[in-house]
Amino acid sequence: IRRGFSSSIIKNGVIKNVTIIGGGQMGAGIAQVAASTGHTVTLVDTSEDILKKSRKGIEGSLKRVVKKKFADKPEAGEEFIQNVLQNVSISTDAGASVQAADLLLEAIVENLKVKQDLFALPPVSLNTSSLPITDIAGSTSRLDRFGGLHFFNPVPMMKLVEVVGTSTTSQETFDSLLNFSKALGKTPVSCKDTPGFIVNRLLVPYMMEALRLHERGHGSKEDIDIAMKLGAGYPMGPFELCDYVGLDTVKFIIDGWSAKDPHNPLFASSELLNKLVAEGKYGKKTGEGFYKYK
Ligand code: CAA
Numbered sequence: 001i002r003r004g005f006s007s008s009i010i011k012n013g014v015i016k017n018v019t020i021i022g023g024g025q026m027g028a029g030i031a032q033v034a035a036s037t038g039h040t041v042t043l044v045d046t047s048e049d050i051l052k053k054s055r056k057g058i059e060g061s062l063k064r065v066v067k068k069k070f071a072d073k074p075e076a077g078e079e080f081i082q083n084v085l086q087n088v089s090i091s092t093d094a095g096a097s098v099q100a101a102d103l104l105l106e107a108i109v110e111n112l113k114v115k116q117d118l119f120a121l122p123p124v125s126l127n128t129s130s131l132p133i134t135d136i137a138g139s140t141s142r143l144d145r146f147g148g149l150h151f152f153n154p155v156p157m158m159k160l161v162e163v164v165g166t167s168t169t170s171q172e173t174f175d176s177l178l179n180f181s182k183a184l185g186k187t188p189v190s191c192k193d194t195p196g197f198i199v200n201r202l203l204v205p206y207m208m209e210a211l212r213l214h215e216r217g218h219g220s221k222e223d224i225d226i227a228m229k230l231g232a233g234y235p236m237g238p239f240e241l242c243d244y245v246g247l248d249t250v251k252f253i254i255d256g257w258s259a260k261d262p263h264n265p266l267f268a269s270s271e272l273l274n275k276l277v278a279e280g281k282y283g284k285k286t287g288e289g290f291y292k293y294k
């Protein structure tokens, strides 16, 4: 498996077949964009039920894209949706799914151990929000083929991809990842393998400070959200954004950083965040977080 998968990248330098492990909000979004730009995608998760939900999510998002893109041509829009869906197959067998892949992209939970276990498989790229790429790469023998591709939620809308090279990522792999990002219609930026890369290193401390500001009694969450939207031009306030990203993910990120650098006040935790996560209120994806949905 390892040889077949890796050599296709080296031979062609062009990524056509993509296997994505993790069909949650990020994995499904990346699958949608890759399939929409002519790539063949295999989406892998732990159960058929989850994968059916992923497909439904992709279809729903495609409908929104098409409503704008094919506003005057609904039939062409429907054809586009069907073509894109045909490019996505689903599987619960990660091992078998990587055989024909030029790129294996991981988008599972933000948990180092779970990610490391997965990368007993031959890896190339991953979508971690906060974990050092090098730590995850520890469990693979193909360090030259390993790098980071960090997408943003919602993937169909957000134009950025952070491409992360480690000290062992080969130039060829890095260039393939840059070119793949461009082929998806995204704008790549090059990042070092530092905590949070660029965006999350700035965004997550900002979101956490909003939570702490609220906990100090210095503003309601509604007022803080309104203030940042109308006063700073952000499309969402920090509480809305936490709910959108997923409170479990935000907690994984901040706890991970705090464990490594416990005295950094930027990485201090939030009781409110911990409480909501303990109650299973992860935000939009579970129907409730700081706000209620549905
Ligand atoms: N799929 C397809 N189209 C979508 C979409 C999706 N998931 N979400 C929004 N759209 C499009 C649709 O055309 C939609 O119109 P309809 O509702 O009629 O379909 C249009 O955008 C407008 O959407 P909304 O009315 O819902 O709201 P909006 O104008 O506020 O746009 C948004 C939504 C693009 C998400 C915007 O609010 C935004 O940019 N929010 C900030 C997102 C952000 O900061 N993301 C980064 C998070 S951090 C991260 O991802 C990194 C990490 O590791 C944690």
Ligand code: NAD
Residues within 6 Å of the ligand: 021, 022, 023, 024, 025, 026, 027, 044, 045, 046, 050, 107, 108, 109, 110, 111, 114, 118, 127, 128, 129, 130, 150, 151, 152, 153, 244, 245, 246, 249, 285
């Ligand atoms: P999610 O909870 O929506 O999806 C994670 C999926 O991974 C689930 O469907 C789960 O069943 C699956 N999974 C878990 N372990 C698995 C395994 N061993 N094999 C196969 N599938 C497995 O999470 P998400 O928001 O899509 O985030 C996924 C990754 O992307 C995380 O590392 C996160 O930090 C990162 N990320 C998230 C955002 C965001 O805004 N949510 C943005 C960028 C990057």
